Amino acid sequence: MTGLSGSGKTTIATALKEILHENRFFCVIIDGDDLRQGVSVGLSFTLQDRAENAFRAAQFAKILVNNNVIALVTLISPTHIIRKMAHDIVGDAFHLVYVNTPIAVCEDRDVKGLYSKARAGLIKDFTGIDSPFEKPLLPETMISTQEKTPKECAELIYKRIYSYIYENN
Amino acid sequence: MTGLSGSGKTTIATALKEILHENRFFCVIIDGDDLRQGVSVGLSFTLQDRAENAFRAAQFAKILVNNNVIALVTLISPTHIIRKMAHDIVGDAFHLVYVNTPIAVCEDRDVKGLYSKARAGLIKDFTGIDSPFEKPLLPETMISTQEKTPKECAELIYKRIYSYIYENN
Numbered sequence: 001m002t003g004l005s006g007s008g009k010t011t012i013a014t015a016l017k018e019i020l021h022e023n024r025f026f027c028v029i030i031d032g033d034d035l036r037q038g039v040s041v042g043l044s045f046t047l048q049d050r051a052e053n054a055f056r057a058a059q060f061a062k063i064l065v066n067n068n069v070i071a072l073v074t075l076i077s078p079t080h081i082i083r084k085m086a087h088d089i090v091g092d093a094f095h096l097v098y099v100n101t102p103i104a105v106c107e108d109r110d111v112k113g114l115y116s117k118a119r120a121g122l123i124k125d126f127t128g129i130d131s132p133f134e135k136p137l138l139p140e141t142m143i144s145t146q147e148k149t150p151k152e153c154a155e156l157i158y159k160r161i162y163s164y165i166y167e168n169n
Numbered sequence: 170m171t172g173l174s175g176s177g178k179t180t181i182a183t184a185l186k187e188i189l190h191e192n193r194f195f196c197v198i199i200d201g202d203d204l205r206q207g208v209s210v211g212l213s214f215t216l217q218d219r220a221e222n223a224f225r226a227a228q229f230a231k232i233l234v235n236n237n238v239i240a241l242v243t244l245i246s247p248t249h250i251i252r253k254m255a256h257d258i259v260g261d262a263f264h265l266v267y268v269n270t271p272i273a274v275c276e277d278r279d280v281k282g283l284y285s286k287a288r289a290g291l292i293k294d295f296t297g298i299d300s301p302f303e304k305p306l307l308p309e310t311m312i313s314t315q316e317k318t319p320k321e322c323a324e325l326i327y328k329r330i331y332s333y334i335y336e337n338n
Contacts, residue, residue: 026195028236038228038258039208059207060229067197069238089207 002077002136003099004128005114006106008145008153009074012099015154016072020161027070030057035075045125047079047132054082058089065093070161078133095164097157098139103128105146171246171305172268173297174283175275177314177322178243181268184323185241189330196239199226204244214294216248216301223251227258234262239330247302264333266326267308272297274315 001009013029020027032053036043039056043049054077061071071090077083087094106128107115118126125131136142141160143153170178182198189196201222205212208225212218223246230240240259246252256263275297276284287295294300305311310329312322 026238028197028233028238030232034232038231039225056208056225060232062207063199063203063229064197069195069197 001072001074001097001099002083002139003101004103004106004133005076005126006109006111007099007101008150009099011150012143012145012153012157013072013074015150016157019151019154019158020070023158023162025070025161025165026068027072028064030060030071030073030075032057032075045131047082047125050076050078051082051085054086055089058086061086062090065090076127076133078127078131080134080137083136092168093164095141095160096136096139098136098142099145099153100135100142101145103133170241170243170266170268171252171308172270173272173275173302174245174295175278175280176268176270177319178268180319181312181314181322181326182241182243184319185326188320188323188327189239192327192331194239194330194334195237196241197233199229199240199242199244201226201244214300216251219245219247220251220254223255224258227255230255231259234259245296245302247296247300249303249306252305261337262333264310264329265305265308267305267311268314268322269304269311270314272302 001013003009010031010033013031017027017029035053035057040053043053054075057073057075061073064071077086083096087096110116114123114126115129117123118129127133141157143156145153170182172178179200182200186196186198204222204226209222212222223244226242226244230242233240246255252265256265279285283292283295284298286292287298296302310326312325314322
């Protein structure tokens with residue numbers, strides 16, 4: 001799941017996890033913020049370090065997929081090249097979900113208070129402010145969060161996952 | 170699972186995975202060789218880089234544990250300090266299994282042909298040859314592979330996992 005900070009990735013992933021569990025699918029959430037506290041604790045927010053962070057997430061997702069576990073990866077993953085790398089690592093099971101919340105809405109919510117800090121120049125390399133976000137051109141799923149509840153968004157993704165599993169087993 | 174190269178860690182983990190699945194527990198194998206092909210592809214075999222590799226494995230294991238998935242980590246993890254770090258990251262769910270196969274036996278098997286290469290000086294920093302292996306002093310489980318089949322070893326670990334889950338839920 002790609003999208004700006006505050007777009008709703010983690011919220012939707014959490015709702016999706018619940019739906020998957022109800023339907024007896026096993027899944028693991030790999031969350032960008034968690035990675036930053038864990039395996040990627042030393043990495044910065046430059047595009048190079050964001051790519052390294054996404055590389056680690058994708059490698060981990062690959063292990064999960066090889067073990068028949070669904071990996072829900074919530075990462076800003078701001079550029080085409082980062083997403084392509086993740087796709088190449090994970091392979092056919094990769095499914096790009098674009099959580100398309102306009103920056104004005106994310107900034108208005110500012111759940112973590114990061115946008116105001118970025119605007120004030122207190123944090124650097126912030127996606128959408130002084131670091132790029134390339135909108136996905138052909139995501140497998142695009143979600144407009146403004147017209148739907150997180151649960152509705154999650155149900156949409158669940159249908160796609162279900163179709164994929166149904167077609168490939 | 171800690172132990173020398175060729176001690177049987179991956180073989181036992183694979184057997185254990187099967188037992189866990191039969192008993193409807195979900196698990197994921199995080200294998201040292203896989204990590205070296207994936208997330209840790211740039212790392213060497215110095216103790217420092219082995220620690221970094223173990224750090225990444227432990228951070229992934231922690232995410233799995235937080236998602237109620239059993240992580241079977243098979244890594245040489247040759248020193249006390251590396252194992253302690255992993256324990257500190259994963260927390261109470263950490264369970265150290267020492268796959269105790271004597272080096273003479275591992276070298277005799279030499280499944281991957283690495284011991285002969287290490288003896289010939291073709292590979293450096295090889296555990297047990299020119300890199301240390303500190304035997305665990307108080308592993309939660311110790312397995313002597315010479316007297317048992319991989320399945321018997323796996324059953325032993327399964328019993329410990331089962332007790333742990335039973336006591337903590």
